[in-house]
Amino acid sequence: MRWSMMMNIFEQSGRGLCSHWRAIVVVSLFVIFFSYSILWAGDCPQPRNTKKAPPDIYEMVNPLEPTVENVLEGKAIYEEKAKPLACRFCHGTKGDGRGPMAFGLNPSPRNFTCARTINDVPDGQLFWIIRNGSSGTGMPAFLKLEDEEIWQVILYLRKLARSRIAMASRWLSFCILERCRQLKMD
Ligand code: HEC
Numbered sequence: 001m002r003w004s005m006m007m008n009i010f011e012q013s014g015r016g017l018c019s020h021w022r023a024i025v026v027v028s029l030f031v032i033f034f035s036y037s038i039l040w041a042g043d044c045p046q047p048r049n050t051k052k053a054p055p056d057i058y059e060m061v062n063p064l065e066p067t068v069e070n071v072l073e074g075k076a077i078y079e080e081k082a083k084p085l086a087c088r089f090c091h092g093t094k095g096d097g098r099g100p101m102a103f104g105l106n107p108s109p110r111n112f113t114c115a116r117t118i119n120d121v122p123d124g125q126l127f128w129i130i131r132n133g134s135s136g137t138g139m140p141a142f143l144k145l146e147d148e149e150i151w152q153v154i155l156y157l158r159k160l161a162r163s164r165i166a167m168a169s170r171w172l173s174f175c176i177l178e179r180c181r182q183l184k185m186d
Helices: 003-016 021-039 068-081 123-132 147-159 164-185
Strands: none
Touching: 021 164, 068 147, 123 147
């Protein structure tokens, strides 16, 4: 799109902003989602005092590729298959650490959407905690999961990590696009 066209769209959206109810709806939506992604998307960065895995496990790298099949299998394990309890009950369907059973757990379940906390934690550490649990916390051991299943669930939870700026800019672009679509219709 040419620069002049873009400026034109912004000018028009500026002129119509107060007079048009649909613009007001879009702006309110943006404010709600922006505040949500900045303020209420879980604790971020989250304090993390989890015990460190033994060195040989800590340094392990996920042997699986993030193919669609592996990520979808990880999602199924996360959302329903894991026994004794699927991950989402504590870590939340969105991965923000606010599942229905998170209330009252201290420390809180890890917030996988918080890139600043989770991106620096190596695969081997995640593997070790999922297999053995985190003693003295609500995080149970998942002894019945195969190694492959643990690696699949790790591929999935890595996909849940988003920086807040990335989330906020996703909503910003959504709202701008939505506004442009309306201008075309007007
Ligand atoms: C009953 C609640 C509960 C369930 C179910 C649960 N978790 Fe957790 N999880 C926690 C809590 C609480 C922590 C925080 C532990 C800590 O701070 O040491 C945690 C921490 C973690 C961590 C952080 C490890 C680290 O070193 O930072 C990972 C990874 C994790 N859980 C993965 C999972 C996966 C995958 C599942 C499902 C297979 C799952 N959890 C199911 C409560 C739960």
